[in-house]
Amino acid sequence: MAMKVALLGCGVVGSEVVRLVNEQSEELAARVGTRIEIGGIAVRRTDRDRGVDPALLTTDAASLVTRPDIDVVVEVIGGIEPARSLILAAIGAGKSVVTANKALLAEDGQTLHAAAREAGVDLYYEASVAGAIPLLRPLRDSLAGDRVNRVLGIVNGTTNYILDRMDSLGAGFTESLEEAQALGYAEADPTADVEGFDAAAKAAILARLAFHTQKVTAADVHREGITGVTAGDIASARAMGCVVKLLAICQRSEDGASVGVRVHPVMLPLEHPLAGVKEAYNAVFVEAESAGRLMFYGAGAGGTPTASAVLGDLVAVARNRLAGTSVSEGGHDTGLPVHDMGETVTSYHVALDVADRPGVLSKVAEIFADHGVSIRNVRQEGRGEDAQLVLVSHPAPDAALRSTVADLRGHEMVREVASVMRVETFAD
Amino acid sequence: MAMKVALLGCGVVGSEVVRLVNEQSEELAARVGTRIEIGGIAVRRTDRDRGVDPALLTTDAASLVTRPDIDVVVEVIGGIEPARSLILAAIGAGKSVVTANKALLAEDGQTLHAAAREAGVDLYYEASVAGAIPLLRPLRDSLAGDRVNRVLGIVNGTTNYILDRMDSLGAGFTESLEEAQALGYAEADPTADVEGFDAAAKAAILARLAFHTQKVTAADVHREGITGVTAGDIASARAMGCVVKLLAICQRSEDGASVGVRVHPVMLPLEHPLAGVKEAYNAVFVEAESAGRLMFYGAGAGGTPTASAVLGDLVAVARNRLAGTSVSEGGHDTGLPVHDMGETVTSYHVALDVADRPGVLSKVAEIFADHGVSIRNVRQEGRGEDAQLVLVSHPAPDAALRSTVADLRGHEMVREVASVMRVETFAD
Structure with missing residues (x-):
C-alpha cells in the first residue's frame, strides 16, 4: 500500500525530488509509515534524458x-497556467497537493485553499517562499497562538547577492548583475x-499567513526593485x-485595522540580524506579540x-492521508485590508x-x-563650492516623505538629490 | 463544545498562558475552530494571588x-516528578499533552512518546528547547524528508549573555555572572x-529529533560549562x-554509524551566523543534506x-483533536548509538x-x-624571556587532542598552557 505521487514538471527541482524519493526510500518509509513512490511524471517532451x-x-x-492510483500531486512547473487548472483538477479528484x-x-x-478545504485534502507550499527554510509552516502552525505584527524578509537570493x-567590492549594479548572471545566480x-x-509574490504569501487575511495578492504589494540602487x-x-x-515587509498598521505589504530597498543597521545575511542566502525576520x-x-x-x-511537505501530506486527516487553511479570514503605500509609515534617508x-x-x-516630517539626524559635509547634506527622518507616512523629496528636488538651493532610500531602525 | 485545558503550574509561564488564552480568546477560537478554555489549574498553594x-x-x-471534561493538559511545573506521573496519568486518560x-x-x-503513541494522543513540547523559536516542529516535520548531519545551538540564554x-566589555566571568544575576538573566x-x-538536556532532545535516535538522554551528553572561560x-x-x-553540538559521525552529542565552549569565527547572536538570545544552526x-x-x-x-502547541493539539487525529513521534528509531567524546572529531586552539x-x-x-594530530596554524609572539605560541589543530579525535595537551602541560619547555578551547570553522 504505497503512497503514489504524480510529479508535474521534471526540471531542476523535479528531478531532485525524484532522486531524493528514490535514494531515501527506506528512511522515508520509516518516517511516514508507508512507502512513497513516484507513480508518474508529466513533462512537455518525453524524449529528453532526465535521469x-x-x-x-x-x-x-x-x-x-486524476489517475485513480495517485494519492498526492507535486507541482513544480511554475507559472499560472496550466499549473492552476491541474492543481484544481487534482484537488477535485481528492488528491492532496504539494x-x-x-x-x-x-x-x-484563496481559490486553491478554498478548493482544498472543500475537498478535505491538503495543499502544502513550503518551497514557494525562501526555498529550504522551514518558514511557512512555522508561521501557520507554531505561531498560531501568537499575533504577528511585522515580517521583514530577504526573500530573493539574486538581489541579495x-x-x-x-557592498563588499564597491562595485556598481550592472557589473554585479553581470557577475551574478555569469555564476548562475x-x-x-x-x-x-x-x-x-519575485519578492512581491512572496510578500503576498507571507502577509496572508502572518495576518490571516486571505485576499492579499501580488497586485496589492507596493514594489520597487534594485535597478536604481547606486554605488x-x-x-x-x-x-x-x-x-x-531588498526587503519584503509586511506590517500591521498602528491601529491594527489594515496591513501594508511592500518590497523595496532599505538601509538596514549592521546590528540588525538581517544585515549579516550574505550572498544568495535568504532570511525572514518576524516580530510577534x-x-x-x-x-x-x-x-x-x-x-x-x-x-x-517539497519532500518535507510530501512527508507531512502522506502522514495526514494515512491518518485520514488534512490541514485546512484560509478558513479563518480576518479580512484586514491592504492600505496604500502612501499611508505606510516609513523613515527616509536623503x-x-x-x-x-x-x-x-x-x-x-x-x-x-x-x-509634517520631523528630522532625526542631520550631517553636513562641506565640499568646496558645494556641501552634502544627509538627513534621516523620523517615521512618517510615506506620502509625506515622498512629497518632501519632490519639493527638495524642485528647490533652487538643492543641486541634486544624490540618494533617497527608506531606513529601518533596530532598537533593543 | 469548547476545548478544555488543565494547566499544571501557574508560575511565570503558566500565568502568561492563562492571560494569552483569555485575551486572544476570539482569535484562537477562529483559528482552531472551537473555543479554548482553561478548565482548571493545579498549584501547590491556592492562597496566593496569581491574577x-x-x-x-x-x-x-x-x-x-483525569477529569472527564478535560481535553488537553499543559504542564509547566518542570522537573522530573510529579510532572512525569501526572503526564503519564493524563495520557492514560486519553488527554493530549503540551x-x-x-x-x-x-x-x-522515550517512555512519554511511547505512552502517547499507544493512547493515540499528542505530546507536544516546542517550549522545551529555545523558548519561542519554532524549532522542534520544523525539525520534526519540515525536515522530515531530509537528512540532518549536524546541529549547533546556542540554547542557553544565561551563558550567552x-x-x-x-567579549564586549573585556569583563571576567565572575563579574559578568554577577551582572547577569542582578538583571535576572x-x-x-x-x-x-x-x-x-540546561544546555545538555536540550542537546539530548535535539539529537533525538535530528537523528531519529530515541534512546539519547542527558546522561549521554558530554558536558563542559563556562566557569573555566577566562578573559x-x-x-x-x-x-x-x-x-x-557555549554550543550544544549534535553530529553524525563520518561513517554515519553513530552520533556525538556535547556541550562545551567553542571559538567560533565571526563569519559564522551564530557568532552574531548577542545577549540572551538563542539560535540553532542546522546542517542538512x-x-x-x-x-x-x-x-x-x-x-x-x-x-x-506553549500556545502554538495548544492550537495544534486542539486542531488535531477536533480532526480526530494525533501526531505520533518516536515510532521510527534509527537506534544510532552515541559515541564517546574521545571519538568525536574536533579541532583545538592551544x-x-x-x-x-x-x-x-x-x-x-x-x-x-x-x-597523530596535524597543525593547521601556528603563531608565535616573543615576549622578553618567554614567548607565546598559539596553535590551531586540524580536526582529530578529541582523545588525541586531549592527550596532546596533557603532554604539552608536562613538558619542561612549556611554562603554562594559557588557553585550550575547541574551535569550529566556517567555510563556504
Missing part, C-alpha cells in the same frame, strides 16, 4: 493528476528578480553604519534545497548636494516641516 | 489531569546554566577573529515567549607560554605529531 525511469514519463498531465509555485499562490491562493557584491532576463516581482547609495548607507538590502523577535535563515533557492522543502551658503539648512528643514 | 480566577485553582493535580519540560523530555522522552558581556544558584546542564580565552579568540560561545544550512533565531526564555510556544629558545617549536610540533 528518471522513462516509463514514468507522460505528456498527458491532465490524465495523470507545490512550489509562488506566482500561483500569490495570485490565486548583487547588493552584497556592491541571475537569469539572462533578470527582470523578475531585480524589479522585485553612492551603498556608500551613504555605510557612512551611517548600514547595509542596503508574545514570541518577540524571530529569524529564519537558509538557502532560498537551488534544486536540492527546494526539493528538501542625501542632498546643496549650495554651501547661509540659510540652506534652515530652508531644507522648513521643507521637511511643511510636510 | 487568575481562584475558582479554577486546585491542589489536586492527579484528579485534575509541556515545556526539557529535563523530563531529556531524561525520559555572560560570554557576550565578557541568571539564577541565584547558576549551576544548571553555567555548568551546561584571556576571549582575547585569544578575538585575536583569531573568533568569539567564544539537501536543505543545506539553516538557522533559527529568537528569544530562548522568558514567560511570554515561552507561553507563545595557547602556550614557552621558553623563547631554539627547538621549542620543533618540540611542540613533535608532541602534536606523536598523537
Whole structure:
C-alpha cells in the first residue's frame, strides 16, 4: 500500500525530488509509515534524458493528476497556467497537493485553499517562499497562538547577492548583475528578480499567513526593485553604519485595522540580524506579540534545497492521508485590508548636494516641516563650492516623505538629490 | 463544545498562558475552530494571588489531569516528578499533552512518546528547547524528508549573555555572572546554566529529533560549562577573529554509524551566523543534506515567549483533536548509538607560554605529531624571556587532542598552557 505521487514538471527541482524519493526510500518509509513512490511524471517532451525511469514519463498531465492510483500531486512547473487548472483538477479528484509555485499562490491562493478545504485534502507550499527554510509552516502552525505584527524578509537570493557584491567590492549594479548572471545566480532576463516581482509574490504569501487575511495578492504589494540602487547609495548607507538590502515587509498598521505589504530597498543597521545575511542566502525576520523577535535563515533557492522543502511537505501530506486527516487553511479570514503605500509609515534617508551658503539648512528643514516630517539626524559635509547634506527622518507616512523629496528636488538651493532610500531602525 | 485545558503550574509561564488564552480568546477560537478554555489549574498553594480566577485553582493535580471534561493538559511545573506521573496519568486518560519540560523530555522522552503513541494522543513540547523559536516542529516535520548531519545551538540564554558581556566589555566571568544575576538573566544558584546542564538536556532532545535516535538522554551528553572561560580565552579568540560561545553540538559521525552529542565552549569565527547572536538570545544552526544550512533565531526564555510556544502547541493539539487525529513521534528509531567524546572529531586552539629558545617549536610540533594530530596554524609572539605560541589543530579525535595537551602541560619547555578551547570553522 504505497503512497503514489504524480510529479508535474521534471526540471531542476523535479528531478531532485525524484532522486531524493528514490535514494531515501527506506528512511522515508520509516518516517511516514508507508512507502512513497513516484507513480508518474508529466513533462512537455518525453524524449529528453532526465535521469528518471522513462516509463514514468507522460505528456498527458491532465490524465495523470486524476489517475485513480495517485494519492498526492507535486507541482513544480511554475507559472499560472496550466499549473492552476491541474492543481484544481487534482484537488477535485481528492488528491492532496504539494507545490512550489509562488506566482500561483500569490495570485490565486484563496481559490486553491478554498478548493482544498472543500475537498478535505491538503495543499502544502513550503518551497514557494525562501526555498529550504522551514518558514511557512512555522508561521501557520507554531505561531498560531501568537499575533504577528511585522515580517521583514530577504526573500530573493539574486538581489541579495548583487547588493552584497556592491557592498563588499564597491562595485556598481550592472557589473554585479553581470557577475551574478555569469555564476548562475541571475537569469539572462533578470527582470523578475531585480524589479522585485519575485519578492512581491512572496510578500503576498507571507502577509496572508502572518495576518490571516486571505485576499492579499501580488497586485496589492507596493514594489520597487534594485535597478536604481547606486554605488553612492551603498556608500551613504555605510557612512551611517548600514547595509542596503531588498526587503519584503509586511506590517500591521498602528491601529491594527489594515496591513501594508511592500518590497523595496532599505538601509538596514549592521546590528540588525538581517544585515549579516550574505550572498544568495535568504532570511525572514518576524516580530510577534508574545514570541518577540524571530529569524529564519537558509538557502532560498537551488534544486536540492527546494526539493528538501517539497519532500518535507510530501512527508507531512502522506502522514495526514494515512491518518485520514488534512490541514485546512484560509478558513479563518480576518479580512484586514491592504492600505496604500502612501499611508505606510516609513523613515527616509536623503542625501542632498546643496549650495554651501547661509540659510540652506534652515530652508531644507522648513521643507521637511511643511510636510509634517520631523528630522532625526542631520550631517553636513562641506565640499568646496558645494556641501552634502544627509538627513534621516523620523517615521512618517510615506506620502509625506515622498512629497518632501519632490519639493527638495524642485528647490533652487538643492543641486541634486544624490540618494533617497527608506531606513529601518533596530532598537533593543 | 469548547476545548478544555488543565494547566499544571501557574508560575511565570503558566500565568502568561492563562492571560494569552483569555485575551486572544476570539482569535484562537477562529483559528482552531472551537473555543479554548482553561478548565482548571493545579498549584501547590491556592492562597496566593496569581491574577487568575481562584475558582479554577486546585491542589489536586492527579484528579485534575483525569477529569472527564478535560481535553488537553499543559504542564509547566518542570522537573522530573510529579510532572512525569501526572503526564503519564493524563495520557492514560486519553488527554493530549503540551509541556515545556526539557529535563523530563531529556531524561525520559522515550517512555512519554511511547505512552502517547499507544493512547493515540499528542505530546507536544516546542517550549522545551529555545523558548519561542519554532524549532522542534520544523525539525520534526519540515525536515522530515531530509537528512540532518549536524546541529549547533546556542540554547542557553544565561551563558550567552555572560560570554557576550565578557567579549564586549573585556569583563571576567565572575563579574559578568554577577551582572547577569542582578538583571535576572541568571539564577541565584547558576549551576544548571553555567555548568551546561540546561544546555545538555536540550542537546539530548535535539539529537533525538535530528537523528531519529530515541534512546539519547542527558546522561549521554558530554558536558563542559563556562566557569573555566577566562578573559584571556576571549582575547585569544578575538585575536583569531573568533568569539567564544557555549554550543550544544549534535553530529553524525563520518561513517554515519553513530552520533556525538556535547556541550562545551567553542571559538567560533565571526563569519559564522551564530557568532552574531548577542545577549540572551538563542539560535540553532542546522546542517542538512539537501536543505543545506539553516538557522533559527529568537528569544530562548522568558514567560511570554515561552507561553507563545506553549500556545502554538495548544492550537495544534486542539486542531488535531477536533480532526480526530494525533501526531505520533518516536515510532521510527534509527537506534544510532552515541559515541564517546574521545571519538568525536574536533579541532583545538592551544595557547602556550614557552621558553623563547631554539627547538621549542620543533618540540611542540613533535608532541602534536606523536598523537597523530596535524597543525593547521601556528603563531608565535616573543615576549622578553618567554614567548607565546598559539596553535590551531586540524580536526582529530578529541582523545588525541586531549592527550596532546596533557603532554604539552608536562613538558619542561612549556611554562603554562594559557588557553585550550575547541574551535569550529566556517567555510563556504
